[in-house]
Amino acid sequence: MIALPDRVPELRQDLEDAADSAKAEPMAAYMKDRFDFLGVPSPIRKVLQRPVINAVKHATEAELLEFAELCWDEPEREFQYIACDALRRGSTKLSPTALPKLRNLIETKPWWDTVDTLASNTIGPLVANHAELSKDMDNWILSDHIWVARTAILHQLKYKQNTDADRLFSYCATQAISTEFFIRKALGWALREYAKTNPQAVQSFVGDNVATLSGLTRREALKNLA
Numbered sequence: 001m002i003a004l005p006d007r008v009p010e011l012r013q014d015l016e017d018a019a020d021s022a023k024a025e026p027m028a029a030y031m032k033d034r035f036d037f038l039g040v041p042s043p044i045r046k047v048l049q050r051p052v053i054n055a056v057k058h059a060t061e062a063e064l065l066e067f068a069e070l071c072w073d074e075p076e077r078e079f080q081y082i083a084c085d086a087l088r089r090g091s092t093k094l095s096p097t098a099l100p101k102l103r104n105l106i107e108t109k110p111w112w113d114t115v116d117t118l119a120s121n122t123i124g125p126l127v128a129n130h131a132e133l134s135k136d137m138d139n140w141i142l143s144d145h146i147w148v149a150r151t152a153i154l155h156q157l158k159y160k161q162n163t164d165a166d167r168l169f170s171y172c173a174t175q176a177i178s179t180e181f182f183i184r185k186a187l188g189w190a191l192r193e194y195a196k197t198n199p200q201a202v203q204s205f206v207g208d209n210v211a212t213l214s215g216l217t218r219r220e221a222l223k224n225l226a
Contacts, residue, residue, distance in 0.1 A: 119154040188220020
C-alpha cells in the first residue's frame with residue numbers, strides 16, 4: 001500500500017491533467033491573488049482526491065502530518081485544500097503533540113480559506129478530544145498573529161451545546177479592541193453560531209458589551225436573532 005506522503009507526486013499529476021488555466025485566474029483573484037491555482041474546481045478536485053482521503057484511514061499520525069506539510073510546500077492552493085480535507089478526515093488520529101505542527105500550517109500561507117477549515121474541522125476536534133489543549137487556546141487568543149487568534153476564536157464553532165460559553169465570551173472580550181477585520185468578523189461568527197444553541201446568552205453578552213464590541217461583530221452576532 002502506498003504511504004500517504006508518497007501520494008503527492010501522483011496527486012500532482014492528476015491535478016495537472018485536470019488543470020484549466022482559464023479557471024485559475026479567477027480562482028486566484030477571489031483569494032486576492034495571494035496564491036497560485038491550477039484551476040481545478042472544487043467538485044473535480046474532490047473526485048481526484050478520493051484515493052488520498054480513503055488512504056487517510058490507514059495512515060499514522062506522523063504520515064498524516066507529513067502529507068499535510070508536503071501539500072503546504074506545493075505552490076498551488078489546491079494542495080492546501082486537499083491537506084485540510086485529509087486532516088479533517090483524520091482528526092481523531094491526532095494527539096496533542098500535533099498542535100505545534102498545526103499552528104505552523106496556520107501561520108504558513110495564511111488566509112481565511114485554510115485557517116477557518118483547520119480551526120473548526122481539525123483543531124476544534126483535537127481540543128475537544130484533549131481538554132488540556134484549551135490552555136493552549138487561551139494562549140493563542142493573545143497572539144499578535146491574527147490567524148492564530150482567529151483560530152482560537154473559531155475552534156469551538158461546531159461545539160454547539162458543548163461550547164464553553166465562558167471561554168468564548170472571554171475570548172470575545174479579549175479581542176474586542178482589535179481593529180482587524182478578520183478578528184472582528186470571527187468574533188461575530190463565533191457568537192452567531194453559539195446563538196443557535198443559546199440565543200439569550202449571546203444577546204446578553206452583546207448587550208453588556210455594546211460599547212466595546214465593533215459594529216461588525218455585533219451585527220454578525222445578532223444577524224439571526226429577532
